[in-house]
Amino acid sequence: MNRKLRIWSYFSITPDLAAEMRDWPEFVTGTGYDVDVCSSTTEEAVAVRYVERREDAHVIITSTGSGSLFDRITGRVIYAMSAHTDYLMIDRHVAGD
Numbered sequence: 001m002n003r004k005l006r007i008w009s010y011f012s013i014t015p016d017l018a019a020e021m022r023d024w025p026e027f028v029t030g031t032g033y034d035v036d037v038c039s040s041t042t043e044e045a046v047a048v049r050y051v052e053r054r055e056d057a058h059v060i061i062t063s064t065g066s067g068s069l070f071d072r073i074t075g076r077v078i079y080a081m082s083a084h085t086d087y088l089m090i091d092r093h094v095a096g097d
Contacts, residue, residue: 016031017030047061
């Protein structure tokens with residue numbers, strides 16, 4: 001099962017999303033907005049990426065496999081990003097990415 005989520009924000013202060021998850025056992029690599037995590041038990045892999053296309057900037061979270069890691073990552077990203085903005089818009093239907 002593949003899942004995708006896109007998050008828009010003001011992006012005025014860059015949260016260090018990688019630092020938010022660096023101590024997790026699933027953490028593979030990451031810096032700033034970009035994070036890769038993978039579960040050794042479910043083989044679920046989740047990637048967080050900052051994407052900027054002209055005037056459209058957003059964070060996209062993608063997951064391959066099934067498990068709860070996507071949900072944990074999504075919660076942590078939303079919580080971390082909300083500390084730096086009063087505006088988050090979330091879309092779970094990402095077409096064309």
